[in-house]
Amino acid sequence: MTDQWNDLRRHTRARIGLGRKGNGLPTRRQLEFVAAHAVARDAVHAPLEVAPLVERLRAMGCGEPMVVHSAATDRDTYLRRPDLGRIPEPGTMLPHIGSDIGIALCDGLSSTAIAEHGPGLATVIAGALRGLTIAPPVVATQARVALGDHIGEQLGVTTMLVLIGERPGLSVADSVGIYLTHHPRPGRSDAERNCVSNIHPPDGMTYDHAARVVAALVDGARRLEASGVGLKDTSRDPALTDAERPAL
Template structure:
């Protein structure tokens, strides 16, 4: 007998058509829910593997990463005090040359996401930005998006890209968001940023697809002189059809 719900589930990560046993969920579906909830909690609380991410960045040819931390002294404080994740525990000193673009890999609310996707996503973004100089990669722990403003200002970059672990849900625990801020400096608001979210192949946006959108936004910000609500994503079109997720699965 054909399970029509199974056909629909191939197109969404939402929990649909779970069935029932009496007045309850089937045991299999309840166990799946419990496992997803545990994965989300682990993603929030797990520490970022800084050494592992650093090694992968070196292997990809990024050179030696700079490691910084937000002002929260521990994970529990970080979760209770979002404001502390927006400032550096210690000022970042950079005596090297300035660059067009800076990239920071931040644990955010899912260190699991950055460990799984951060280095390869960063490599795809750099490859999509030919002709622009990219500063040294930065790895940030206990970090929120606005920490990138402090990092970008210290590096003297024109455009700052923050790759950060997004809040995990019961469908996805390893999703990465890319936040773009042109002329970063402390005090920038969220209205002055652009975001490309839901990057987590194979179920979400693929690295190359996300990188092309980010590159389009970087070009747009440089032409416009600003980012945020005034900057629109002009990259949408047939050329951006994401084939990394397999046949029959629409882009997110």
């Protein structure tokens, strides 16, 4: 018998039209749920394999990638103590580069997402930021978004981009978010950042789309000299000319 939900399922990864068998789910749907839950748990708990990530980042041509760790010494501590994930481990020192842009790839709550999409996404973003200098990329483990403020300040960059694994769900376990902070420094609040989320092609936002949004936000931040709630994405505003599109 034809399942009337099949056409709609082609347009979403949401768990819809699961059906029922007696008082529970059909066996197939129950097994799909268990498998999706296992994938989400693996994304959270699996350690980020740093060496192959660094090797792929070398191809960006932005210099030798650097590796830092947060003050959370292991994954269990990271999950229990978000505050430790926001600061670097004691003694962390990065060179003062003074570039326009810094890029950090952080495992966040899905090392799967960064391993799958991080280098490719970072490369496309770097290509979209024409005319701006980009510091060597940084790989950060046991990292929360605010760790990028410390990284950006030490690197001396004007705008910091944190590519981080987003919290996985039962539909998507490999989604990446990008957090933009202009003039990064410890103590910046979330209201002073911009976020581009749900990046996980082919079903989520593509690398090219994300790079266009980031490029427009970077340009706007440099004009406004700030990021956050006052900075809006103008990359898709049909009312703007090409010359006006990056501006606020």
